[in-house]
Amino acid sequence: ATLTLGMAHAQSPELSDPPAIDGAVLDDHGSHTIRMGIGLAETSPQYLSSRYFADILAQRTDGRITVNIFPNSQLGDDVQMMEMLQTGTLDMSYPSSSPATTYVSELAVFDLPFLLPTREAAIAVMNSDVAQEMLDAFEGTGIKALTFSENGYRQLSNSARPVASPDDVAGLDVRGLSVRTMENPVHLSIWETLGANPTPMAFGELFSAMEQGVVDGQENPWSTILTSNFHEVQDYGSETRHVYTPFIMMMSERTWDRLAPEYQELVQDAARKSAEYEIQLAAEYDDWSRDQLEERGMQITRLDDDQIAAFQEAVQPVYDEWAPRIGEDLIASIQEIANAAGNE
Numbered sequence: 001a002t003l004t005l006g007m008a009h010a011q012s013p014e015l016s017d018p019p020a021i022d023g024a025v026l027d028d029h030g031s032h033t034i035r036m037g038i039g040l041a042e043t044s045p046q047y048l049s050s051r052y053f054a055d056i057l058a059q060r061t062d063g064r065i066t067v068n069i070f071p072n073s074q075l076g077d078d079v080q081m082m083e084m085l086q087t088g089t090l091d092m093s094y095p096s097s098s099p100a101t102t103y104v105s106e107l108a109v110f111d112l113p114f115l116l117p118t119r120e121a122a123i124a125v126m127n128s129d130v131a132q133e134m135l136d137a138f139e140g141t142g143i144k145a146l147t148f149s150e151n152g153y154r155q156l157s158n159s160a161r162p163v164a165s166p167d168d169v170a171g172l173d174v175r176g177l178s179v180r181t182m183e184n185p186v187h188l189s190i191w192e193t194l195g196a197n198p199t200p201m202a203f204g205e206l207f208s209a210m211e212q213g214v215v216d217g218q219e220n221p222w223s224t225i226l227t228s229n230f231h232e233v234q235d236y237g238s239e240t241r242h243v244y245t246p247f248i249m250m251m252s253e254r255t256w257d258r259l260a261p262e263y264q265e266l267v268q269d270a271a272r273k274s275a276e277y278e279i280q281l282a283a284e285y286d287d288w289s290r291d292q293l294e295e296r297g298m299q300i301t302r303l304d305d306d307q308i309a310a311f312q313e314a315v316q317p318v319y320d321e322w323a324p325r326i327g328e329d330l331i332a333s334i335q336e337i338a339n340a341a342g343n344e
């Protein structure tokens with residue numbers, strides 16, 4: 001069924017309905033109102049799957065657990081909201097893994113360019129024991145990391161010129177593109193290596209920065225570019241798929257510790273179920289969003305294998321710099337999982 005979405009997007013792709021919520025109503029372990037801040041719009045897979053998470057909790061506790069979701073970065077950006085989880089001023093959030101490398105440095109493996117060749121490989125990695133160890137490594141930071149899900153393959157957009165090669169990023173007779181990046185050192189390294197002028201910036205400030213020409217461009221999955229209306233201030237898109245970024249659904253440890261064990265089990269199960277649904281929605285949104293952006297006037301440059309290979313070669317120094325710092329063994333184990341998935 002096509003979910004009815006806000007007027008900003010009268011249309012949406014044919015989105016799958018969430019799975020039916022099964023399971024008995026749990027015993028009464030007190031009532032809880034959970035405030036959850038997320039970065040993206042009400043039309044995003046991130047929001048729609050968070051609603052499903054809330055519905056599971058409400059139904060399985062007969063309304064005793066209520067989740068109030070605040071979208072569009074209205075409570076702050078990823079970095080600020082993670083800090084609010086630590087102090088307990090916010091109960092849940094759903095940042096990208098990239099700004100969370102300050103808490104768990106191993107997460108930077110996901111920022112290595114062209115690491116995960118297919119969505120199947122990315123899903124296998126996010127479901128792996130190695131990934132679970134990264135979630136567990138948040139213990140003691142004040143954040144309970146519940147599950148990974150899909151932010152997705154990142155694509156470059158800009159307002160200056162079509163980009164089909166690293167030379168187009170660097171500009172031969174013109175200056176390199178100024179590109180906003182997430183607050184993450186590997187992403188800075190990627191765009192410096194490509195000859196751009198990268199600027200780390202909170203997601204919530206990005207639209208106005210592009211509108212005012214503070215930056216030429218940014219990089220995010222097609223569905224984020226569409227649901228955040230970036231096509232209104234970006235004329236060119238390039239299907240670089242240079243990084244696959246996960247989201248991490250998080251709860252404040254203070255909130256988690258207030259829940260009875262049976263409610264904690266339910267929250268963990270609901271998080272996993274909503275993540276599965278989010279990945280399904282993200283997949284259904286991906287190519288459709290690109291085509292929608294094209295229909296709405298964005299000039300999309302699709303890259304062939306040789307053009308992608310040129311980008312992979314151009315960013316090889318990022319591996320040389322970061323592989324030793326992230327851990328060659330960790331990277332090798334992730335690549336092994338990814339390759340095994342790709343051959344299924």
Ligand code: TK8
Nearest residue numbers: 039040078095096182203
């Ligand atoms: C939204 C962010 C966003 C991320 C970014 O909270 O900052 O560009 O890709 O989706 O997590």
